Amino acid sequence: MIRIKCPYCGERDHSEFTYGGDASINYPSLDASEAEWTEAIFFRKNIKGFQKETWHHLNGCRMWLEVERSTITHEIKSVKPCHPDLQKLMELKK
Amino acid sequence: MTKFNAWNVFKNGLNGQTGWSRQWRDPEPKSNYNVIIIGGGLHGLATAYYLAKNHNVNKIAVLEKGWIGGGNAGRNTTIIRSNYMMPGSHEFYEHSLKLWENLSHELNYNVMFSQRAHVNLYHSPGAKDSNARRYNTMRLHGTDGELWDLNTLKKNIPHLNYNDARFPIIGAAVQRRAGNARHDSAVWGYARAADSLGVDIIQNCEVTGITRKNGNIESLQTSRGIMKGNKIGFAVAGNTSLLWQMADLGNLPIESHKLQAFVTEAVKPFLDHVVVYGVGGAHFYISQSDKGSLVFGGDLDWYKSYAQRGNLPMVQDVAEAAMAILPSIGRLRLLRHWAGVMDMSMDGTFFICKTPISNLYLNAGWNYGGFKASPASGWYFADLIANEQPHKYIQHHHLKRFEQGINLDERGAGPDPKLHG
Ligand SMILES: Cc1cc2nc3c(=O)[nH]c(=O)nc-3n(C[C@H](O)[C@H](O)[C@H](O)COP(=O)(O)OP(=O)(O)OC[C@H]3O[C@@H](n4cnc5c(N)ncnc54)[C@H](O)[C@@H]3O)c2cc1C
Numbered sequence: 001m002i003r004i005k006c007p008y009c010g011e012r013d014h015s016e017f018t019y020g021g022d023a024s025i026n027y028p029s030l031d032a033s034e035a036e037w038t039e040a041i042f043f044r045k046n047i048k049g050f051q052k053e054t055w056h057h058l059n060g061c062r063m064w065l066e067v068e069r070s071t072i073t074h075e076i077k078s079v080k081p082c083h084p085d086l087q088k089l090m091e092l093k094k
Numbered sequence: 095m096t097k098f099n100a101w102n103v104f105k106n107g108l109n110g111q112t113g114w115s116r117q118w119r120d121p122e123p124k125s126n127y128n129v130i131i132i133g134g135g136l137h138g139l140a141t142a143y144y145l146a147k148n149h150n151v152n153k154i155a156v157l158e159k160g161w162i163g164g165g166n167a168g169r170n171t172t173i174i175r176s177n178y179m180m181p182g183s184h185e186f187y188e189h190s191l192k193l194w195e196n197l198s199h200e201l202n203y204n205v206m207f208s209q210r211a212h213v214n215l216y217h218s219p220g221a222k223d224s225n226a227r228r229y230n231t232m233r234l235h236g237t238d239g240e241l242w243d244l245n246t247l248k249k250n251i252p253h254l255n256y257n258d259a260r261f262p263i264i265g266a267a268v269q270r271r272a273g274n275a276r277h278d279s280a281v282w283g284y285a286r287a288a289d290s291l292g293v294d295i296i297q298n299c300e301v302t303g304i305t306r307k308n309g310n311i312e313s314l315q316t317s318r319g320i321m322k323g324n325k326i327g328f329a330v331a332g333n334t335s336l337l338w339q340m341a342d343l344g345n346l347p348i349e350s351h352k353l354q355a356f357v358t359e360a361v362k363p364f365l366d367h368v369v370v371y372g373v374g375g376a377h378f379y380i381s382q383s384d385k386g387s388l389v390f391g392g393d394l395d396w397y398k399s400y401a402q403r404g405n406l407p408m409v410q411d412v413a414e415a416a417m418a419i420l421p422s423i424g425r426l427r428l429l430r431h432w433a434g435v436m437d438m439s440m441d442g443t444f445f446i447c448k449t450p451i452s453n454l455y456l457n458a459g460w461n462y463g464g465f466k467a468s469p470a471s472g473w474y475f476a477d478l479i480a481n482e483q484p485h486k487y488i489q490h491h492h493l494k495r496f497e498q499g500i501n502l503d504e505r506g507a508g509p510d511p512k513l514h515g
């Protein structure tokens with residue numbers, strides 16, 4: 001079991017969360033070329049090692065989180081809310 | 095290599111089995127080959143075999159970082175079927191099934207192919223309709239497929255949970271020619287047959303670097319020295335992205351996810367078919383091995399991973415699915431479970447194609463379905479490497495299909511690799 005420290009709820013089993021995907025994708029502007037959109041939607045680095053990824057705390061606070069996790073050992077380095085405003089709020093609370 | 099036939103079996107029965115020779119050689123790597131296939135799984139070995147057999151290519155090597163069949167080839171639940179609908183994929187998988195039907199003879203090796211029927215349960219009129227559509231499409235293409243009503247199903251498999259299943263079983267879509275085979279035998283059979291045609295199978299040989307020159311791959315760095323090949327093929331399943339980046343080619347429409355398989359203690363003959371159950375969030379497929387163990391699996395572990403070991407929540411999910419349709423196996427103990435690293439593609443369909451490097455060819459994106467595909471995968475990958483032209487069945491199975499809007503999304507699940515089966 002992977003344990004994810006949700007900044008809002010605390011440390012929970014990963015089975016409370018759903019895995020989103022690669023958090024490092026930069027979606028291009030709406031009028032960007034087809035090639036840029038194809039790259040963003042369909043192509044992945046598929047990193048072996050630490051990667052940034054999204055998880056949804058579906059059976060908890062339902063926040064989307066950005067998690068830095070190793071795809072080899074599953075060790076987690078950092079967790080923070082995906083939304084920058086929520087990030088700021090969580091910082092203030094500390 | 096001693097041929098397997100009735101006479102040799104008889105003779106060796108009398109001489110204490112002393113007349114058999116090595117099944118394949120263990121050659122030292124040469125520095126130059128016509129074709130180097132990276133990856134000693136089923137796809138790599140089958141490709142080497144058909145290159146030699148169908149296209150008379152010589153000086154072929156298969157490089158395997160561990161032992162052959164140590165990857166997904168030796169970790170899968172061995173289901174073989176051809177109930178695909180997308181153009182190209184359908185013909186491809188049907189050809190694969192036909193190759194399986196004669197594979198033991200072709201390779202002179204018993205791959206224990208068993209056409210025990212693939213029984214895909216359905217639980218709602220909607221599911222019945224969509225299965226009817228799929229299986230009718232198959233029939234129009236000349237593949238066998240039929241629908242079993244509840245009575246036929248009960249007659250064939252009396253011990254499913256027909257009483258109080260949360261999602262009542264109302265029938266099944268069945269492909270009788272489908273079934274399974276022994277995975278290790280398929281690996282050893284292709285290895286032995288390829289070796290006897292002169293293919294060098296080089297184990298403990300990991301490709302660690304790729305040198306490019308003038309738009310070509312010039313040489314490969316490996317744990318057993320530097321090697322050159324006029325043509326290079328990748329067939330490394332879950333490790334494809336790593337080699338792709340070694341060749342400095344950027345990103346791929348592939349993510350690596352792990353899938354688990356489970357084996358119980360052996361029991362007397364109990365389940366004659368491959369049974370598949372999928373409804374709502376559940377996904378479960380099961381068959382009984384010749385030894386008597388029940389072999390089954392479910393979904394991916396749901397997050398990207400290169401670890402060849404599974405997690406416990408999925409063990410529970412799969413056990414729950416098992417109990418939902420086959421409660422009679424509830425007292426069986428699990429003997430083993432393990433995971434393999436799957437090359438999940440963005441639309442659930444594979445790639446057999448050329449690449450931006452003119453002497454590099456790609457075979458990848460097999461999702462959970464690459465075991466059944468192995469013979470055809472080897473067949474058409476060899477054809478592409480030898481003839482430089484994709485066969486018409488695989489003309490859309492290339493990396494540009496997303497840009498061109500030709501997604502081959504059998505399930506209609508969208509561009510999320512973990513959602514494909
Ligand atoms: C649990 C599980 C259940 C499955 N069930 C089914 C099923 O029921 N039916 C079905 O059709 N399919 C199934 N599959 C999928 C199927 O097993 C795979 O799609 C298929 O085996 C992949 O092709 P392969 O055999 O060539 O891969 P692999 O056997 O993984 O071969 C790739 C090889 O490349 C080698 N390699 C990697 N990197 C390097 C390198 N740098 N240098 C040298 N060698 C390298 C690896 O060591 C490996 O041996 C299942 C898979 C799993 C894991």
Ligand SMILES: [Zn+2]
Nearest residue numbers: 006009060061
């Ligand atoms: Zn939370």
